[in-house]
Amino acid sequence: MQFEPGDRRRVLPRHLRPAPAPEVFAYAIRPARPADLPHVREIYNHFVSNSAVTLDERRSTIPSWREKYALLDRLGLPFLVAVSPSGAVLGYAVAQPWAGKNAYRYTVEDSIYLGPGAGGKGLGSALLQALIEACEQRGIREMVAVISDRGAEASIRLHEKLGFVEAGRMGRVGHKFGRDLGTVYLRRALRPSRPRRGALFGRSR
Template sequence: MQFEPGDRRRVLPRHLRPVAAPEVFAYAIRPARASDLPHIREIYNHFVSNSVVTLDEGRSSIPYWREKFALLTRLQLPFLVAVSPGGVVLGYAVAQPWAGKNAYRYTVEDSIYLGPGAGGKGLGAVLLQALIDACEQRGIREMVAVISDSKAEASIRLHAKLGFVEAGRMGRVGHKFGRDLGTIYMKKALKPVRRRKLFGSGR
């Protein structure tokens, strides 16, 4: 059978038309760099302004993140980012000191935030597992998550999936957007590979 130029019958049936390959969600996990801080700030500030996942009410600044980055570098605590093949920061995970006394030096609090479009694809679990692994390599024994008791179900599920158990609740300890908010504490016992040198002895 022959078709004349312009004959609409030349259009292939739908099931025979070439289909564009689905976009692959690719990323790499690496330690954060100073150049990542503006992107990390924007991810965090999105949640500050639009959710009660964090109880911070004021948007963070670059000096704030530089100070945090310097502190965690000095304490040798992991600060990880997930980046796309094009170098875009998709999310970050950080382990920071739990409370302020030196006796808590083997316990850290984790924080994980994903940028727009990066949620629901398994990245949160990969980042949290990488953070756990990095903490165990540094001799950390306990990891604590402090989670809002409102609109943070995904975070609770994520931590439970990776072995965190609820350790307690405190109701109405926060107030944001005209609402009283509580916190849920979850904890995971780590398996440190080695005992790290003591950090923060001057605090």
């Protein structure tokens, strides 16, 4: 149908208008690169300043993240980031050495943080699953999570969803924002396999 100049276009009633296409939350999970570190730092520092999810009270620095990146690279431990189609870092996951003694070399502690707006969309589960698989490919046998007992209930549920079981609690071992905080320990036995190469990718369901 064509409209002549001056004609008024008909507006369809709201219930007859086509619904807008929903936005697709897409991402890729890959090994972190040095260029990702400033974005990783900003995600982490958001939680340092605004929550008790981490018991850190001092904002982290780029040099400290470079040191961590170099250490994990030297040890062959995974450091993963989730990025949007435009390349923005949406979240990250790392597996760090558990304690400092060599006898603990087959056990790691995981750490996962999502940027603003990235929660509640399945990304946390995808990152943790990718981290578990990457650790199994590297021969890791146990993964441990140390989580604050206040304000981190979503993190506890995430780990339990992926097979972690509570291994113990310690009360009042931390103090932040004027309140005492404890920690919850969860663990999961892994199934080590022979390492294989290749990036890890994911897409929302």
